[in-house]
Amino acid sequence: MAQEDVFKKLVSHCKEYGFVFPSSEIYDGLGAVYDYGQNGVELKNNIKQYWWQSMVLLHENIVGIDSAIFMHPTIWKASGHVDAFNDPLIDNRDSKKRYRADVLIEDQIAKYDEKINKEVAKAAKKFGDAFDEAQFRSTNARVLEHQAKRDALHQRYSDAMNAGPDLNELRQIILDEEIVCPISGTKNWTEVRQFNLMFSTEMGSTADGSMKVYLRPETAQGIFVNYLNVQKTGRMKIPFGIAQIGKAFRNEIVARQFIFRMREFEQMEMQFFVKPGTELEWFKKWKEIRLKWHKALGFGDDHYRYHDHEKLAHYANAATDIEFLMPFGFKEVEGIHSRTNFDLSQHEKFSGKNIKYFDPETNESYTPYVIETSIGVDRMFLSIMSASYKEEQLENGESRVVLKLPAALAPVKLAVMPLVKKDGLPEKAREIIDALKFHFNCQYDEKDSIGKRYRRQDAIGTPYCVTVDHQTLEDNCVTLRNRDTMQQERVAIADLDRLIADRVSITSLLKTL
Ligand code: GAP
Numbered sequence: 373m374a375q376e377d378v379f380k381k382l383v384s385h386c387k388e389y390g391f392v393f394p395s396s397e398i399y400d401g402l403g404a405v406y407d408y409g410q411n412g413v414e415l416k417n418n419i420k421q422y423w424w425q426s427m428v429l430l431h432e433n434i435v436g437i438d439s440a441i442f443m444h445p446t447i448w449k450a451s452g453h454v455d456a457f458n459d460p461l462i463d464n465r466d467s468k469k470r471y472r473a474d475v476l477i478e479d480q481i482a483k484y485d486e487k488i489n490k491e492v493a494k495a496a497k498k499f500g501d502a503f504d505e506a507q508f509r510s511t512n513a514r515v516l517e518h519q520a521k522r523d524a525l526h527q528r529y530s531d532a533m534n535a536g537p538d539l540n541e542l543r544q545i546i547l548d549e550e551i552v553c554p555i556s557g558t559k560n561w562t563e564v565r566q567f568n569l570m571f572s573t574e575m576g577s578t579a580d581g582s583m584k585v586y587l588r589p590e591t592a593q594g595i596f597v598n599y600l601n602v603q604k605t606g607r608m609k610i611p612f613g614i615a616q617i618g619k620a621f622r623n624e625i626v627a628r629q630f631i632f633r634m635r636e637f638e639q640m641e642m643q644f645f646v647k648p649g650t651e652l653e654w655f656k657k658w659k660e661i662r663l664k665w666h667k668a669l670g671f672g673d674d675h676y677r678y679h680d681h682e683k684l685a686h687y688a689n690a691a692t693d694i695e696f697l698m699p700f701g702f703k704e705v706e707g708i709h710s711r712t713n714f715d716l717s718q719h720e721k722f723s724g725k726n727i728k729y730f731d732p733e734t735n736e737s738y739t740p741y742v743i744e745t746s747i748g749v750d751r752m753f754l755s756i757m758s759a760s761y762k763e764e765q766l767e768n769g770e771s772r773v774v775l776k777l778p779a780a781l782a783p784v785k786l787a788v789m790p791l792v793k794k795d796g797l798p799e800k801a802r803e804i805i806d807a808l809k810f811h812f813n814c815q816y817d818e819k820d821s822i823g824k825r826y827r828r829q830d831a832i833g834t835p836y837c838v839t840v841d842h843q844t845l846e847d848n849c850v851t852l853r854n855r856d857t858m859q860q861e862r863v864a865i866a867d868l869d870r871l872i873a874d875r876v877s878i879t880s881l882l883k884t885l
Contacts, residue, residue: 376700378699382758385831386630389411389832390409390412391411391415392408392409392631394406395407404628405635410783414783414784415756415757415782415783415833416638416749418782418783419749419756420749422780423640425882426665426882427642433611433613434612434644435606435608435615437594437614437616438617439594447722448593449722450719450721451593452718453586457569459566459569460474460539460542460565462543462561464560465558467555471626472626473564474542477542480525484519488509491514492515495508529542529545532545534683539564540563540564543563543564567623568623588621589620589621590641591618594618595643599716600725609732610645610647610729611646611650612644613643613645614642615642616641617638617641618639620637622637629698630754631750631753631754632698632703639747640749640752641744641746641747642744643742643743644742644743645729645741646742646743647731648740651712651741652710654710654743655743662694665885666694666705666706668885669756669881676696677694678692678695679704687711687714688711689710689712691708696751705747705748706747706752707744708744708745709746710742710743711743713739713741715742716739760775760777761773762775772827775832777835780876784832784833785812785872786812786814786838787829787834788815789801789838790818791822791839797845801816811873812877815829835855835875836854836855838852849863849864850862
């Protein structure tokens with residue numbers, strides 16, 4: 373199945389099974405804003421727990437905070453967001469639609485790639501086993517022509533972006549490449565303008581001068597401005613980290629690919645404060661720690677890659693993304709940045725407060741350097757859902773849709789099903805739930821045939837199902853079914869907790885780190 377189709381199916385699966393709903397749906401939705409349903413919220417909470425515990429529980433020198441979404445507006449001046457958190461936008465005069473100029477050009481680059489890939493696929497089909505792809509790519513005239521155009525465009529685009537960006541040049545590229553508006557089909561473009569991504573609102577009464585405040589575009593600044601509070605009250609010694617999970621808001625213009633790019637989303641960020649000069653060593657360590665955290669979920673190492681940044685923000689001296697293989701290619705899920713002492717120094721300058729660290733071992737004061745790990749909860753959710761979604765053909769000719777979620781993250785861990793709705797079986801099933809519900813999330817299900825109930829649980833990724841039958845009333849044993857293997861075994865009710873609890877616990881996952 374084409375990856376595009378897989379993605380469409382995944383989006384409708386998320387809705388059909390209570391994972392993700394479009395926000396305000398009965399009012400026709402709100403662009404790039406989504407709500408999490410009854411299963412989605414469980415999965416999301418489990419992801420957050422996995423992250424939080426791996427940071428705060430497993431590292432004695434990392435503590436958490438929960439800072440407010442509203443912050444003093446000068447914070448965003450100091451951080452550079454007021455002046456530089458912009459996207460270059462262009463309007464089509466005929467359709468009145470607005471686009472990100474950089475995205476229009478990136479899409480054009482992707483079109484050249486598509487043309488090349490089509491030529492390669494055609495030739496591979498024609499020549500079969502004898503096909504030498506590397507040779508074909510380096511000799512075929514049409515491929516070489518597309519490649520040359522692609523490379524020239526890529527170079528021109530990079531130069532334009534690195535020059536500020538150069539807005540006139542971005543517009544000229546769009547005109548030269550004859551890029552048309554997907555709606556009107558015309559090339560009637562306006563100038564390119566910079567557009568700030570922060571949402572703002574007014575705080576206080578408007579009569580006596582209200583204050584313009586922003587909805588935070590990242591959680592990190594809440595950590596920076598509390599750095600000294602935490603360091604002093606927690607008696608933290610460098611190196612140490614502060615972790616935070618919370619909402620962030622960006623007025624994204626190109627909001628697409630479902631929950632990949634949203635206007636309201638959630639971040640899990642950790643700022644690790646280190647002694648100047650040691651930051652690159654820590655950057656390397658955190659790159660490794662974070663990749664290991666991802667890989668522990670068991671989707672396969674081929675699903676991940678680093679993307680080291682060549683062009684660095686002016687305040688960074690190293691940066692990398694952890695990318696995950698989504699149905700639409702490798703995409704950034706997490707950023708790891710060595711941000712030098714930029715943010716703390718800026719806050720020191722703008723607030724006029726001394727926020728230096730006094731190192732008791734060396735008797736010197738300095739502004740710590742910072743390694744940041746920043747991951748989007750929603751992107752992590754999407755990566756997990758897309759790697760877990762499987763359509764399987766079964767031996768009996770039927771098919772099933774199953775979410776092979778890591779058991780520790782699954783919304784429901786155990787479904788308990790009475791074979792029939794009578795003869796005391798429902799009561800026995802509820803007894804089992806009442807004993808186990810303190811340990812993990814259980815669900816009772818008595819409607820439809822057992823086969824249909826299994827399918828429903830497969831579709832939400834429940835790792836275990838238990839069936840209570842008439843025999844259970846006599847021997848206190850049940851049938852335990854495994855989601856992935858579909859194998860069934862007869863086990864004693866008394867053993868259920870021991871058999872399941874470990875396999876579905878976040879603790880077990882953490883122990884693999
Ligand atoms: N404090 C650094 C920072 O915010 P970023 O690369 O802009 O860095 C970090 O964002 C992570 O937040 C990204 O890797 C991504 O997972 C998530 N993220 C950013 N913008 C997002 C959006 N519009 N929708 C969903 N997730 C987003």
